[in-house]
Amino acid sequence: MSWTKIMECVPNFSEGRDLEKIDKIVNPFRSKEGVKLLDYSNDIDHNRLVVTVVGQPEALKEAVIEAIGIAVQLIDLNHHQGQHPRMGAADVVPFIPIKGCTMDDAIALSREVGATVAERYNLPVFLYEKSASAPHRENLAAVRKGEFEGMAEKIKLPEWHPDFGPAERHPTAGTVAIGARMPLVAYNINLDTPSLEIAHGIAKKIRFIGGGLRYCKAMGVELKERGITQVSINMTDYTKTALYQAMEMVRFEARRYGVNVVGSEIIGLVPMAALIDTSAYYLGLENFSMQQVLEARIME
Amino acid sequence: MSWTKIMECVPNFSEGRDLEKIDKIVNPFRSKEGVKLLDYSNDIDHNRLVVTVVGQPEALKEAVIEAIGIAVQLIDLNHHQGQHPRMGAADVVPFIPIKGCTMDDAIALSREVGATVAERYNLPVFLYEKSASAPHRENLAAVRKGEFEGMAEKIKLPEWHPDFGPAERHPTAGTVAIGARMPLVAYNINLDTPSLEIAHGIAKKIRFIGGGLRYCKAMGVELKERGITQVSINMTDYTKTALYQAMEMVRFEARRYGVNVVGSEIIGLVPMAALIDTSAYYLGLENFSMQQVLEARIME
Numbered sequence: 001m002s003w004t005k006i007m008e009c010v011p012n013f014s015e016g017r018d019l020e021k022i023d024k025i026v027n028p029f030r031s032k033e034g035v036k037l038l039d040y041s042n043d044i045d046h047n048r049l050v051v052t053v054v055g056q057p058e059a060l061k062e063a064v065i066e067a068i069g070i071a072v073q074l075i076d077l078n079h080h081q082g083q084h085p086r087m088g089a090a091d092v093v094p095f096i097p098i099k100g101c102t103m104d105d106a107i108a109l110s111r112e113v114g115a116t117v118a119e120r121y122n123l124p125v126f127l128y129e130k131s132a133s134a135p136h137r138e139n140l141a142a143v144r145k146g147e148f149e150g151m152a153e154k155i156k157l158p159e160w161h162p163d164f165g166p167a168e169r170h171p172t173a174g175t176v177a178i179g180a181r182m183p184l185v186a187y188n189i190n191l192d193t194p195s196l197e198i199a200h201g202i203a204k205k206i207r208f209i210g211g212g213l214r215y216c217k218a219m220g221v222e223l224k225e226r227g228i229t230q231v232s233i234n235m236t237d238y239t240k241t242a243l244y245q246a247m248e249m250v251r252f253e254a255r256r257y258g259v260n261v262v263g264s265e266i267i268g269l270v271p272m273a274a275l276i277d278t279s280a281y282y283l284g285l286e287n288f289s290m291q292q293v294l295e296a297r298i299m300e
Numbered sequence: 301m302s303w304t305k306i307m308e309c310v311p312n313f314s315e316g317r318d319l320e321k322i323d324k325i326v327n328p329f330r331s332k333e334g335v336k337l338l339d340y341s342n343d344i345d346h347n348r349l350v351v352t353v354v355g356q357p358e359a360l361k362e363a364v365i366e367a368i369g370i371a372v373q374l375i376d377l378n379h380h381q382g383q384h385p386r387m388g389a390a391d392v393v394p395f396i397p398i399k400g401c402t403m404d405d406a407i408a409l410s411r412e413v414g415a416t417v418a419e420r421y422n423l424p425v426f427l428y429e430k431s432a433s434a435p436h437r438e439n440l441a442a443v444r445k446g447e448f449e450g451m452a453e454k455i456k457l458p459e460w461h462p463d464f465g466p467a468e469r470h471p472t473a474g475t476v477a478i479g480a481r482m483p484l485v486a487y488n489i490n491l492d493t494p495s496l497e498i499a500h501g502i503a504k505k506i507r508f509i510g511g512g513l514r515y516c517k518a519m520g521v522e523l524k525e526r527g528i529t530q531v532s533i534n535m536t537d538y539t540k541t542a543l544y545q546a547m548e549m550v551r552f553e554a555r556r557y558g559v560n561v562v563g564s565e566i567i568g569l570v571p572m573a574a575l576i577d578t579s580a581y582y583l584g585l586e587n588f589s590m591q592q593v594l595e596a597r598i599m600e
Contacts, residue, residue, distance in 0.1 A: 006598065038597050054598055098594065183594075190586070247583055263584040272572055272595040279579035283547055284563040286490070294398065294483070295572040295595055297338050298306065298354055 003034070003299065007057045007106060008096040008183065009064055013071045014086045016047040021074045026051060028066035034059030038269070047082025048091070052269065054098060057109055064093065065116050072121045072173040077148040087144045087151050088174035090117075094129065095180045098271065099299065106180035107131045114178045118165030121173070124155060125164040129179035133163050140177055148174040185235040185274055186267035187243055188221070189250045193259045196222050199229035202253045206231065206246060213249065215241035228262065238274040244281045272296070303334070303599065305400040307357045307409060308483065309364055311393045313371045314386045316347040321374045326351060328366035334359030338569070347382025348391070352569065354398060357409055364393065365416050372421045372473040377448040387444045387451050388474035390417075394429065395480045398571065399599065406480035407431045414478045418465030421473070424455060425464040429479035433463050440477055448474040485535040485574055486567035487543055488521070489550045493559045496522050499529035502553045506531065506546060513549065515541035528562065538574040544581045572596070 015021050022042050026049075029037040035055035042049045055063065068090040075089035093113065095106040107130055114125040132138040136159065146154045151169045154160050161167050162175065169175060191199055200220030206212040207219075215237035221230050231250050235241060251261050273290060280288050290296050315321050322342050326349075329337040335355035342349045355363065368390040375389035393413065395406040407430055414425040432438040436459065446454045451469045454460050461467050462475065469475060491499055500520030506512040507519075515537035521530050531550050535541060551561050573590060580588050590596050 003598075008594075036598060038594075054594075243579075243583065261584065263586045265586045266588060266592055268592065269594045269597065270592055272576070272593050275576045275579040275593070276572070278583060279543075279575040282582040283543065283578060284561065286563045286565045288566060292566055292568065292570055293572050293575070294308075294338075294354075294569045295599065297569065298303075298336060299595065299599065 003056050003099075005057055005100040005105070006054055006098040006299075007060050007101055007109060008052070008054045008098050009060055009093065010053075010096070011051050011064060011067065011093045012091045013049040013051070013067075013075065014047065014077060014080050014082070014089055014091050015049050015071070015075050016042040016044050016082065022049050024074060025049065025067055025070050028063045028070065029053045032059065032063055035063045043084075045082065046084035047080060048084045048086065057101060057105065061109055061113055064113055065120070068093070068113075068117045068123075068176065069121055072123060072170070076172040077174045078172060080148070085141075085144055085147055086174075087146075087148050088123075088170070088176045089172070090176045092128075092140060092144075093176060093178045095178075096183050097180070098183070103130055103180060103182070110178045110180045114164045117176065117178075118162070121170075123165050123170050123173060124162035124167065124175040126175060126177045127163040127179055128177040129181040131179040134159075143177050151175055182237040182239070183271050185238050185243065185270050187233045187235055187246060187264065188230045188267065189233065189247060189264045190223070190228055190230045190262045191250075191254060191259050192262045193229055193257065194222075194227050195257075196220050196229055198254075198257045198259055199231055201257070202250055203231045203233075205253045206233075206249045213241045213245060216246055235274075238271065238277070242277050242281065243274055244278040303356050303399075305357055305405075306354055306398040306599075307360050307401055307406060308352070308354045308396040308398050309360055309393065310353075310396065311351050311364060311367065312391045313349040313351070313367075313375065314347065314377060314380050314382070314389055314391050315349050315371070315375050316342040316344055316382065322349050324374060325349065325367055325370050328363045328370065329353045332359065332363055335363045343384075345382065346384035347380060348384045348386065357401060357405065361409055361413055364413055365420070368393070368413075368417050368423075368476065369421055372423060372470070376472040377474045378472060380448070385441075385444055385447050386474075387446075387448050388423075388470070388476045389472070390476045392428075392440060392444075393476060393478045395478075396483050397480070398483070403430055403480060403482070410478045410480045414464045417476065417478075418462070421470075423465050423470050423473060424462035424467065424475040426475060426477045427463040427479055428477040429481040431479040434459075443477050451475055482537040482539070483571050485538050485543065485570050487533045487535055487546060487564065488530045488567065489533065489547060489564045490523070490528055490530045490562045491550075491554060491559050492562045493529055493557065494522075494527050495557075496520050496529055498554075498557045498559055499531055501557070502550055503531045503533075505553045506533075506549045513541045513545060516546055535574075538571065538577075542577050542581065543574055544578040
């Protein structure tokens with residue numbers, strides 16, 4: 001049972017339509033010791049495949065390297081059309097520390113994978129987010145700007161020299177961004193107002209760029225069929241900015257408009273600790289340790 | 301990683317002093333495939349050993365049978381003194397369904413263990429709690445009344461015939477109670493009053509026997525060094541009576557006395573779901589599923 005270290009990886013591949021190819025790309029994550037495929041979903045409009053996998057770092061590393069190799073072999077970006085921006089067959093590969101490993105471990109792992117795939121597949125690799133070698137490479141959108149087509153020239157600029165591999169776009173597989181980041185929690189808070197202006201006004205006050213919470217991105221969204229709106233939030237580091245902080249802050253900002261919170265929702269996966277931390281806040285738990293959580297002990 | 305089914309067992313043995321014997325009794329739970337020893341603690345005054353172990357049902361069953369055998373061999377109740385009531389070398393053995401298994405599975409497992417230890421060690425077995433064969437055998441205190449000494453005669457009464465094994469007390473190892481129950485959560489809520497009367501008054505209103513919550517036992521306790529009191533609670537089925545219900549009920553009962561809740565604490569282990577459920581309540585989560593919890597997915 002014991003995986004003392006758990007790393008997550010959410011690789012994105014530029015193939016959302018050909019189920020046979022998708023199956024081959026996902027295959028390295030199946031029935032492998034030390035690797036557990038949690039989810040994969042392909043989007044036809046985006047023409048993109050998103051895989052969610054966890055594993056022991058070494059086993060996960062090997063599986064990710066293998067999957068990138070298969071994607072490089074099967075996907076030709078010259079013939080790729082889709083709504084989602086993309087620059088490579090394996091487009092972006094983030095590593096996320098979950099348990100028993102640190103951000104530094106995730107950065108080290110991303111560098112090892114980058115070095116290996118560059119050499120083995122002759123693929124240019126950009127390190128991004130926490131793994132970035134320079135501040136202008138942290139943001140994925142900045143790295144990917146110009147996409148596959150533009151990368152032919154962009155990669156030759158000194159400031160866009162890849163971190164690993166040749167300074168030349170792979171003819172069919174393009175380039176890949178590999179990096180490390182914290183788990184994201186997609187968290188939406190519903191308001192009893194149909195006013196998008198109010199929802200967005202609240203979002204602007206609670207988000208980092210508006211002077212709000214350090215690890216919080218937010219925007220207003222309409223839920224037309226329900227006649228209400230929501231503050232749609234991305235929590236970028238739940239260990240530092242907690243879910244309950246976003247909730248309580250939306251609650252007190254909403255008061256300004258005479259608006260109330262009517263519920264909230266978590267989209268996709270959430271680490272247990274994000275919810276337990278929130279529970280500990282509302283119960284006012286004293287001297288609580290995650291070591292008291294049965295499942296945390298079982299997973300040790 | 302995958303344990304699709306997880307059962308917990310918290311066997312209590314009547315040896316809290318001889319570390320060599322304790323080590324031998326605990327040993328079957330160590331480094332065994334499919335079994336994970338979470339905790340064990342011996343109390344010298346109680347002269348008692350409490351083991352907390354989880355495992356896949358079959359593997360756990362074998363380990364528990366082995367440990368009971370060792371306790372029967374090593375412990376002589378004729379020479380046992382301690383503050384805690386006891387009737388056997390292995391005194392009480394509850395099985396607790398944790399994941400992927402039901403109360404019925406736990407009951408079935410308790411019966412299998414009971415039948416095996418009765419036959420193998422010539423040990424009389426009482427099924428108790430959810431496994432009880434009659435209502436008067438559900439409560440452990442009722443089964444154990446008279447303890448080792450009194451059991452010599454009690455076991456001959458028709459209404460106290462054991463469920464398995466001979467209707468005769470084992471000469472040195474006595475008798476054992478084996479059963480199934482839900483996980484207990486020990487949860488205390490602190491009040492800003494030194495009045496034990498108030499704490500106990502609140503406890504009486506929230507607990508089942510006083511007309512309160514179905515799966516809640518409670519009493520008032522003084523925290524003398526802090527000059528406050530607490531409502532000390534045992535949640536006997538957190539899947540039906542939630543932690544937040546106890547908290548909110550203590551809060552509104554405390555208002556009657558002009559008293560406030562100043563915090564709470566969880567003693568020992570707590571299943572992840574008990575805290576996540578509470579978090580979901582306070583955040584007003586819509587459409588939330590435990591399948592969204594990363595660790596729940598990893599443990600699948």
